[in-house]
Amino acid sequence: MAWHYNPVVSWDQKVEKYLSQALGHSEFTRITHALSRPSLKQSVRVNTLRSKVEDVASKLNSSISLTSPASSLHVHPQIPYILTLNGAGPRNVDYSPCNGREVVVNRMAGEAILRGAQVYCPGLLAASGGLAAGDLVGVSVALELPGSRWCGIPRGMVLDGEGKKRQKQQRSCHEDNGVGGQGRRPGLGAEVELPDRTHLFLGMGRCVQGRRAMFRNQNGLAVEMVDRVYDVPSLNGILPGEIIAQALPSILAAQVLAPLPGSRVLDMCAAPGGKTTMMAQLMQDRGEVIALDRTHAKVTEIRAYAASLGLTSIMAIKADATRAVKGWQSKDKTLSENPSDKPRQFGTPEEEMSSMNEDGGEAFEGFEPESFDHIMLDPPCSALGLRPRLSHTWTLDQLYRMADYQKALIHAAVALLKPGGTLVYSTCTINPAENEGNVKYILQRWGGRQSRSCEEEAALACKMKLIPAEPVLGGPGLSIAECASMNSQDMPWLTPYDADLVQRCDPSDRDGHDTIGFFIAKFKKEIL
Template sequence: MLSGCQIGDLVSIYADVHKKCKKGFQKLFEDEGKLFIGNGIVKMQRYQLFSNNIVQKGIAVEVKETTSGCPSIGDDFLPSGTALLQNLPSIICVACLDPQPGDTVLDMCASPGNKTTHIAELTRNQGTIVAIDKTKNKVKQLKALCEKFGAKVHCFEADSTKIVALSQISDKTVCDGPPFSPEAFDRILLDAPCSVLGKRPQIVNRLSKKEIRSYVPIQRKLFESAVKLLKPNGTLVYSTCTITLAENEAMVAWALKTFENLKLIKPKITMGSPGWAGVLADEDRRLVQRFGSECDVDSVGFFFACFVKKKEEK
């Protein structure tokens, strides 16, 4: 940003992919890693951005034009508490969970609460909805969003890999919080922690292979908890906002092999693409939903699969 730049000026925005444009750089910056993002209006003075004595927060440049041509629509676009903006696949995956009034529903990794509030909306606030997340700040954020939209949700801070009781608990309900009795929920959403490679366009990603691979063991542990907590004939939706085979199709293949009482079913809504080939049978590949720029519905990278827990035959 030029030293004479003022609030209200129109500027072009570039990404420094190679991290060569350092603070205090005086010359016109030219590098093959300089990537044009869009144009916008300056909202802060230059010293507010680069001073060591000021905490940098807020909007520095309000983007007006992007290379994609998509309009800028934020949470302040609509009156507060009237609507919540979500990506299309996130909406579809909760719709395919199909929560009904009277259902007992668990959202295992719920923060920030977008899908949780959608679940409450679909039950018309007439279900028993339990939302879990691992940290105090995330649960605080979750509760705030539920309160904002009037969603009746029981929110708890817990590790969802450790919320299953060893046996039935007769003196408490799910509303009292974890641990929960086995087979306590009609429907479970496992929107698993993942490598987040599909969430938004990224100029460059510096995640290591080790970091990406670290999510699979966690996802499997969460899956084990979900299956134990799901009632017979109950519905489980597994979803991620990433694109890797290991966290998506391979996770489904592992679940079908590990849990003989799980059945992969066709989602209520099918707007994405079939799963990638390689680990699932063609029939099963057509039952999962993969979203991204390669499918007919151009969207963020996302994946989900729907399961039903089969009732044990006596």
């Protein structure tokens, strides 16, 4: 069979059933297909504190015309400081010049290539024998086998020829395969049954070094892509300080919060700093933006990012946002503790959940209740809306427990928000439990009952009012009317009225924006 790109992405069976029921089978099928492809509309935020949009557009047009001639550039019709780069695909790639020569990359490298990256040495798994600099090769991606984190291809394997499924392992297999690495690997000289990859080819590239150097070097460019199935322009290193490549819904979330100059703003889970810097830009760099993260490395990254954009209103602090309220000495065990066998944000479920158990901000005393005008809460999430994503390993139990962890952050956010202040809650997942479910939780928990808040919440009873998340680019949230077939006790859906107030950005391009999957809700705090 000819090399092509048509991946079959698998889900945990219970998760697939759950999402299929919640979203509808046809919609879930469309979303699954879209998640395995990159967005062809790349958003670029102009740093308007330094540059004019028209000047940046002219310079950017000149830059991308050299690297991606098929791309086109437009000013976004609703958000005028956003430039949209249109890529192309899927495209038919002629692999005949490769003469059967091939390199295989791990999944994470493959996803990066779909976003416009080149092939770097750390992402390589296997390659045809005798490759030399200048050789043209087909570039394929290896996916983890069902129920495993092992892709079935040992790192360093010599591919003996196009289409062969059984091959001798010719190099040591003790190196990590770069996909997480669990599972049994064949020994030296063992016969290996290779997974079919004829439908997993990303394009054609030219080797910049020989085969031996590719696997010997720990870093550096291995293969330069010359023809791609999806031609998405890479913005790496282009116009530093003037543009920020950022997903459109992420930009939208900050725009929905719309903090004014002079405001005091909290970004509770700030890394890598896109929304943090966006809010500072909206405030004309006047006021105070507090950015929290649990790790020193990410806090350092946020500070460097802000400095590179010339922003001075941002203060990044290492802290656990669930303990951000002064006087909260211990976590609510039912809301904020998570087992260690859960996932890293935007990675595997195991890595994401374990990262939430890291201790952080030991010397941080917290903020006074009701001390922020605006709060951005974009919590750690299952990231099921990110694309391209070629593997989905979350279990249903992990998805529900992630939503519970987010509730601990919601409690802190409500306590820290001033009366009259606004809160934006956003995620990059399609999971209703983390989206509509948590909005419903807020409306039920702070729905206006005449009761005092508990000891670890704001001093006064309050109401969190759901208000329109504007400007509107996405569709409505999931409502009771749409999801009547599911158990409402397990998943509290929104009323049709409330569903119209939130935004669910659809990765299946139903709304025409071709974005990642994203969810945005906005609340205003009122005193009873």
